[in-house]
Amino acid sequence: MYFASDNWAGASEPIMNALMRHKDGYEPAYGDGPICESIEQRFQEIFETDCSVFVVGTGTAANALALSALTGPAGTVFCHKEAHIRVDECGAPEFLTSGARMWGLEGRHGKLSREALQTGFQEVPHGVVHHGQPSAVSLTQATEVGTLYSVEEITQLSAQAKDNGLAVHMDGARFANALVTLGVTPAEMTWKAGVDVLSFGATKNGAWCAEAVVFFNKDYAKDFIYRRKRAGQLFSKMRFAAAQFEGYFENDHWLDNARHSNAMAARLVKGLEAMDHTRIAWPTGSNEVFAIVPKQAAQKATAAGAVFYDWPSFGLAPEECPGEGESLLRLVCSFSTTQAEVDQFLDCLK
Numbered sequence: 001m002y003f004a005s006d007n008w009a010g011a012s013e014p015i016m017n018a019l020m021r022h023k024d025g026y027e028p029a030y031g032d033g034p035i036c037e038s039i040e041q042r043f044q045e046i047f048e049t050d051c052s053v054f055v056v057g058t059g060t061a062a063n064a065l066a067l068s069a070l071t072g073p074a075g076t077v078f079c080h081k082e083a084h085i086r087v088d089e090c091g092a093p094e095f096l097t098s099g100a101r102m103w104g105l106e107g108r109h110g111k112l113s114r115e116a117l118q119t120g121f122q123e124v125p126h127g128v129v130h131h132g133q134p135s136a137v138s139l140t141q142a143t144e145v146g147t148l149y150s151v152e153e154i155t156q157l158s159a160q161a162k163d164n165g166l167a168v169h170m171d172g173a174r175f176a177n178a179l180v181t182l183g184v185t186p187a188e189m190t191w192k193a194g195v196d197v198l199s200f201g202a203t204k205n206g207a208w209c210a211e212a213v214v215f216f217n218k219d220y221a222k223d224f225i226y227r228r229k230r231a232g233q234l235f236s237k238m239r240f241a242a243a244q245f246e247g248y249f250e251n252d253h254w255l256d257n258a259r260h261s262n263a264m265a266a267r268l269v270k271g272l273e274a275m276d277h278t279r280i281a282w283p284t285g286s287n288e289v290f291a292i293v294p295k296q297a298a299q300k301a302t303a304a305g306a307v308f309y310d311w312p313s314f315g316l317a318p319e320e321c322p323g324e325g326e327s328l329l330r331l332v333c334s335f336s337t338t339q340a341e342v343d344q345f346l347d348c349l350k
């Protein structure tokens with residue numbers, strides 16, 4: 001019963017098979033060979049546009065490097081208060097952008113609202129040397145609390161960002177999970193909605209170490225090869241990082257994985273909602289479920305071998321927070337979560 005994180009899961013078979021296919025022989029190093037080229041073409045087909053693609057090893061590197069391409073000196077990036085770039089990346093975005101500020105904004109359900117963004121623009125206006133330069137807005141899709149922006153919301157926020165001269169970044173560590181729930185195309189959820197640069201995650205969805213920075217607006221990509229190299233993210237055997245995407249995209253494997261993990265999350269939600277003493281903290285749009293359960297029940301599940309994290313209730317209204325004797329749990333499903341695991345966990349909570 002592993003619900004700690006989707007990156008506790010292993011790597012899925014098509015991805016490992018793709019790695020095995022490329023294990024022999026020789027190929028130019030540092031991404032100059034045919035695999036990396038064909039992967040970029042694959043991204044272009046999937047996103048239906050002439051994007052530039054740079055494979056990196058971690059989501060933190062993807063985000064921090066993507067943002068470094070969007071910020072000038074003394075930049076400010078507007079994001080949700082709980083955004084991974086602001087809270088969980090150990091200052092990597094600040095470091096790789098040479099000190100841009102990650103300006104956290106309030107927002108219900110882990111999402112930026114137009115009002116919050118407007119507040120941010122007022123707090124850090126253009127042209128005040130002391131405040132620095134507003135440079136980008138970063139949205140996380142799916143969000144840190146498992147909710148989703150609709151395409152319309154992304155389009156509106158992007159338009160607002162553009163009206164204020166800012167670039168738009170999307171942290172897509174769980175891009176596939178959001179995509180299959182919304183039932184839209186990758187293009188509709190990104191560049192057609194105004195996203196300039198995407199951190200495209202695959203690791204949490206079955207790869208073992210594969211993320212990509214995808215530039216829809218190629219103007220921002222012009223120095224990126226140097227940024228990636230300087231950050232130590234240009235792997236000499238880049239073909240193995242890239243080969244994972246070969247397996248990932250084959251026969252829509254990435255979408256199948258995401259559908260499976262989302263379905264397991266939906267099963268959890270259904271079971272939790274059927275119990276009187278549990279409730280869901282944020283609407284579940286992806287593979288992450290946040291549930292408020294009695295502490296005793298959580299302890300019983302732990303004793304039975306369930307693994308999950310207790311989660312802080314930042315962002316919940318006071319009346320929504322866990323009460324005395326309750327805990328907020330984060331339960332993350334992955335491509336390898338089984339129905340039996342979900343049902344066993346639910347039984348523990350009964």
Ligand SMILES: Cc1ncc(COP(=O)(O)O)c(C=O)c1O
Binds near residue numbers: 060061085144171173
């Ligand atoms: C929303 C989000 N963005 C980015 C990351 C960063 O990924 P990594 O741990 O590979 O650096 C994570 C990882 O948990 C995440 O949840």
